[in-house]
Amino acid sequence: MKFSSEYRDADAAQGYAQEIRRITKHPWTIMEICGGQTHAIVKFGLDELLPKQIELVHGPGCPVCVTPLELIDKAVQIAARKDVIFCSFGDMLRVPGSEVDLFGIKARGGDVRILYSPLDALKIAKENPTKEVVFFAVGFETTAPAHAMAVFQARQQGIKNFSVLVSHVLVPPAMEAILGSETNRVQGFLAAGHVCAIMGYEEYIPIAAKYKVPIVVTGFEPLDILQGIAMCVAQLEEGRYEVENQYTRAVPEGGNRAAQHYVKEVFCVVNRKWRGIGEIGASGLSLRPEYAEFDAELRFNVSDYTAEESPLCISGLIMQGQKKPHECVAFGRQCTPEKPLGAPMVSNEGACAAYYRYRRAELATNAALTPVGADGYAATGAAPAAGAKGKV
Amino acid sequence: MSTVKDFTLSCPLPITDYPTVTLAHGGGGKLMHQLIEKMILPAFQSPLLEARHDGAVFDLGGARLAFTTDSYVVHPLFFPGGDIGSLAINGTVNDLSMCGARPVYLSCGLILEEGLSMETLWAVVQSLKQSAEIAGVQLVTGDTKVVDRGKGDGVFINTAGVGLIEHGLTIAPSSVRAGDVVLLSGDIGRHGIAIMAMREGLEFESQIESDCAPLNGAVQTLIDGKVGVHCLRDLTRGGLGTTLIEIAETTGLQITIDEVKIPVRDDVSGACEVLGFDPLYLANEGRMIVFVPENEAARALELLRTDKHTAGAVEIGRVSGERGGLVKMKSRIGTTRIIDMLSGEQLPRIC
Numbered sequence: 099m100k101f102s103s104e105y106r107d108a109d110a111a112q113g114y115a116q117e118i119r120r121i122t123k124h125p126w127t128i129m130e131i132c133g134g135q136t137h138a139i140v141k142f143g144l145d146e147l148l149p150k151q152i153e154l155v156h157g158p159g160c161p162v163c164v165t166p167l168e169l170i171d172k173a174v175q176i177a178a179r180k181d182v183i184f185c186s187f188g189d190m191l192r193v194p195g196s197e198v199d200l201f202g203i204k205a206r207g208g209d210v211r212i213l214y215s216p217l218d219a220l221k222i223a224k225e226n227p228t229k230e231v232v233f234f235a236v237g238f239e240t241t242a243p244a245h246a247m248a249v250f251q252a253r254q255q256g257i258k259n260f261s262v263l264v265s266h267v268l269v270p271p272a273m274e275a276i277l278g279s280e281t282n283r284v285q286g287f288l289a290a291g292h293v294c295a296i297m298g299y300e301e302y303i304p305i306a307a308k309y310k311v312p313i314v315v316t317g318f319e320p321l322d323i324l325q326g327i328a329m330c331v332a333q334l335e336e337g338r339y340e341v342e343n344q345y346t347r348a349v350p351e352g353g354n355r356a357a358q359h360y361v362k363e364v365f366c367v368v369n370r371k372w373r374g375i376g377e378i379g380a381s382g383l384s385l386r387p388e389y390a391e392f393d394a395e396l397r398f399n400v401s402d403y404t405a406e407e408s409p410l411c412i413s414g415l416i417m418q419g420q421k422k423p424h425e426c427v428a429f430g431r432q433c434t435p436e437k438p439l440g441a442p443m444v445s446n447e448g449a450c451a452a453y454y455r456y457r458r459a460e461l462a463t464n465a466a467l468t469p470v471g472a473d474g475y476a477a478t479g480a481a482p483a484a485g486a487k488g489k490v
Numbered sequence: 491m492s493t494v495k496d497f498t499l500s501c502p503l504p505i506t507d508y509p510t511v512t513l514a515h516g517g518g519g520k521l522m523h524q525l526i527e528k529m530i531l532p533a534f535q536s537p538l539l540e541a542r543h544d545g546a547v548f549d550l551g552g553a554r555l556a557f558t559t560d561s562y563v564v565h566p567l568f569f570p571g572g573d574i575g576s577l578a579i580n581g582t583v584n585d586l587s588m589c590g591a592r593p594v595y596l597s598c599g600l601i602l603e604e605g606l607s608m609e610t611l612w613a614v615v616q617s618l619k620q621s622a623e624i625a626g627v628q629l630v631t632g633d634t635k636v637v638d639r640g641k642g643d644g645v646f647i648n649t650a651g652v653g654l655i656e657h658g659l660t661i662a663p664s665s666v667r668a669g670d671v672v673l674l675s676g677d678i679g680r681h682g683i684a685i686m687a688m689r690e691g692l693e694f695e696s697q698i699e700s701d702c703a704p705l706n707g708a709v710q711t712l713i714d715g716k717v718g719v720h721c722l723r724d725l726t727r728g729g730l731g732t733t734l735i736e737i738a739e740t741t742g743l744q745i746t747i748d749e750v751k752i753p754v755r756d757d758v759s760g761a762c763e764v765l766g767f768d769p770l771y772l773a774n775e776g777r778m779i780v781f782v783p784e785n786e787a788a789r790a791l792e793l794l795r796t797d798k799h800t801a802g803a804v805e806i807g808r809v810s811g812e813r814g815g816l817v818k819m820k821s822r823i824g825t826t827r828i829i830d831m832l833s834g835e836q837l838p839r840i841c
Contacts, residue, residue: 102763103822111823143825189766192514205510214690214765320823435832436520455830 105319114324115147125151127283132290133160133447140452142320155419161237162445166371168405169265170195177203185219186234188212216248223260232394235262239293243357246364261394266383270301275378277309286330288316291345298353302341310339317345374414411440423453518727519832544588556591559650569688571699575617578647580704583625587709588722590661591653598632603642625704663740665720668811671787673780676802677753682772683761703776708797715793721781731770731829739815746818747807
């Protein structure tokens, strides 16, 4: 397919892999920020192509993974109300709350709908004037403009039965939190291309300078990622720490100014809790006071609710690059995609789910780990589900 | 004979895990397989059921028969490339064909929702009739029920079918051997995207039509051509990935496929990129995989390509002697990964 197959070419991939091997003289730890990059790395086995000295650790850039448990619980509480149509992007529905996920609410009769754009929620609100329509506005800088536009239009058009449950987070403060930690191992970053397509990469220049880390704005296709790694390793080996842009076909330095305008119009920067990591100062977005009437937390009076995470789940350490998914005692045992303890096991882009899906057999052989499914059966091979035929 | 002792009130599926049925239990992934394995199979213990084939195969009155049933609950009822009527005929025809049978007679149960327009019902009935004629099967018995408004989704259809097995082959997962070649009958994922696009109002540059089609003609061509077919399986809800895993797990053998050999149309892969879907897990309604011995693969491909519904047939991989019941895929860039079964349906991602 045009614009994707060119970036999955086997010869070119081998070429980049060879170049990385040629220039790598020292061991380096590089973090890819975005869950989409993690997924591509594991799906295409890109780390298999790298020399042993290069360790990739997986960053916090999966919106499903970092949305705090209490926000999921709030979503569940709101979605369970009879007067509510609760709208969300698809992959939030399977994220476990303290007791139940949004799919569970749907099964119990809640009106939970998967949408592709928050603007569709406005349409639903207009068509259902007797219902409260709530959109679950989660994500990084990438989804913020669309959410901002939905709220902006709701106010312009006087749509009163629409609100958003906001859990927006920002990448640069999370990078600073990781770099500022005493246990930090990350020496270079692949910044998330799509976030930079909106925000540009000016914000990263002071971070690279302050912490002396190279930051390479990187895309999501195999060749993008390999080229991003090559650029990052070159900087590390040469002792440089600059912000470079691998993803030039999508990212201008200043980003998308029109999108930024609407984000600033509707949202303001606030402290935010990150699931598994805790609160990070000035790391999220919330509705400005002028738009408070669209805040679902206020409208449904759930702002004061808090919840505790599972003590077994080490997702915070995984998302800060301090542990790998298979180093968690619950991985593949108490925690599987069918019965996730933490969010990284839920989303396609979560590091734990990616490892479980693509790696668990080799992990089992290499680390004498026997993954056991939630049902108590070995997750590989002789699963009892053998060959049962499903019908449409 | 069963005794009272055999009877137990406790549900074998721990209800603490899932106190209610969720959509994922019907999604063709792991949860659905667990439901079948832990609740359905133990309840109806039968060697025919245990074979977990597309239908039951048995001898009756001197004839070797295949028998199957399937229910159709698709929304919307009409979509590019097909409708609930053509699905209901082709789905059951294909299930019989996958047993190596020649489909002969079908039944049809219609569950109609109060308020359904007669015009819509007529269109569905016409489609059932036409699809049966095209597939060369007869609809010989049926039933009609009407449920209250709001208790159905327009039309639900159940079809059952009987087919004759007129050869000595055992076409089943148990016949798959190390060294077998895996053939795929055409491009994948169109049905899943066609339905998704209609349901969600997504618009692409050109319309993507379902691959819905009867496969009995192609299967008959293989059998008439004396190809020693080991196993046939149509790709339905769980897509190519799930179907391969089912076969690998049943046989305990490893299947290795090659990503670059799997045909996916550009518009389908484009839609997948936008939605964050993997075409390996998209639904198909007119595609099958064929396991044949290596020395018959070329001839089988040649024969498949003579039928219009399998004209795009290709070789996609092999069964290897390694145990473990895994499916591995050589990626486009030359690395290898495991293909895993999804929990339920694929969910569109956030960004």
